[in-house]
Amino acid sequence: MVYRNLCGTRVYPGRKETTFNYLLQSVNMKKIYTLTFLLSALFVASHPAGAQTYTAVRNGNWHVSSGPNVWDPSGEPPANCANCTIIINSGNTVTLNVSENLSINGTLILGTNSALGGAQLVIPASGATGFLSGNNIMMDNSGGTGTAKIVLFDALSSVSAPDAGTYDGVISANGIFVKLIGNAPSVFMADGSSPFSTPATYRTSLPGPITLNAPGTLPILLSDFTAMLTGKAVDLNWATSMEVNSDRFAVERSADAGAHWEVVGTVAAHGMSGLPIQYTFTDLNPVAGTAEYRLQLIDRDGKYTYSEVRTVRTGLVSSINIYPNPAKDYVNITLGGAASASVSIRLINQAGQLLVEKKVDHAGGITVSLPVGSYPPGNYLILVAGEDGVQQVSKLLISKQ
DSSP states (O other): OOOOOOOOOOOOHHHHHHHHHHHHHHOOGGGHHHHHHHHHHHHHHHSOTTOOEEEEOSSEESOOSSSOOSBOTTOSOOSEEETOEEEEOTTOEEEOOSEEEEETTOEEEEOSOGGGTOOEEEOOOOOOSSGGGSSEEEEEOTTSSSOOEEEEOSTTOEEEOTTOOTTOEEEEESSSEEEEESSSOOEEOTTSSOBSSOOOOOOSEEESSEEEEOOTTOOOEEEEEEEEEETTEEEEEEEEEEEESEEEEEEEEESSTTSSOEEEEEEEOOSEESSOEEEEEEESSOOSSEEEEEEEEEETTSOEEEOOOEEEEOSGGGSOEEESSSBSSEEEEEOOSOTTOOEEEEEEOTTOOEEEEEEESSOTTOEEEEEOTTSOSEEEEEEEEETTSOEEEEEEEEOOO
16 A cells, blocks of 8 residues: 655745755855755755654554654654554554544554454543543544544454543544544533533444544534435435434435536434434436435534445336236236346345346346246335346235235
């Protein structure tokens, strides 16, 4: 993996040349060391300190007062790691015994090679009376520039805080502190003293691969988002694992590969929650061809962010016709679309059991019959899946009358 140095201040060629010419005129060859010193100072001024990479290469505590530490020759990261990158190498376990603040584009990366066993960050209890004195990683987004984040590189990398106290864990900060990982995470006021929501039971450890971003004043943690063609409509389902100050979700759709987006509906958010919440929305008039969907997550202050994009394609499996419905002895599935396409047709009962599966090549324009007389009356699903992974689910009622 390649890591970028994020610090580089832009150097304008004209200014640099002027400075260099001035220095040449200001010294003689007998004092060339003076020129060397001044050029070094110029380089340092154009590359500010703090935007560095710090790498943990062995097991141990994050901070030690004296003696060998876990860090390579670059040394221990500063307490306020602004615009820097911190790496815990795979195979190493580091115990966080200080408070570390990631700000601007500050990034903590755990593990880069799963073959070495992943990287672990353990957050113990500190007995602190405030966040700043606790054992925690604070992802501070209050500067409004960049996004502090923690990257768990592979499935063996993890952050765990099984014994963390009230002020220990992984915390997002921007006007309010939101405890994301630890022992019974809660949401606290900016002074770190009084909770304004009930403590939430959440995970005490977070495994990879995942990137945990500092949400700032918009801590809506989206845990799932899907879009599926169902009949002639598109069903969207999503879930949140934490919401603070959330207002609504705007469902956006694009028919031109993301060049333009339109809002096709809104769903009210819960507002404050530390428990998983499920949401649904149905687009009853999807566009023909390929459509992309995304969620705009909006808080009560008008701030917003976007979800990942989900793609739905209409075509062969969107133009099916099922009859008779209700069915008694058999059901017919007529498929539209290109004649060269191939599909899989499945009959599924209410318990989710697969009863019949039929694969059809060159399915465009043909009708497939499925015998259903041996199944008890009730509701069933017919799932038609194309080669490109697009699916359509239709409801079927089996009746003996």
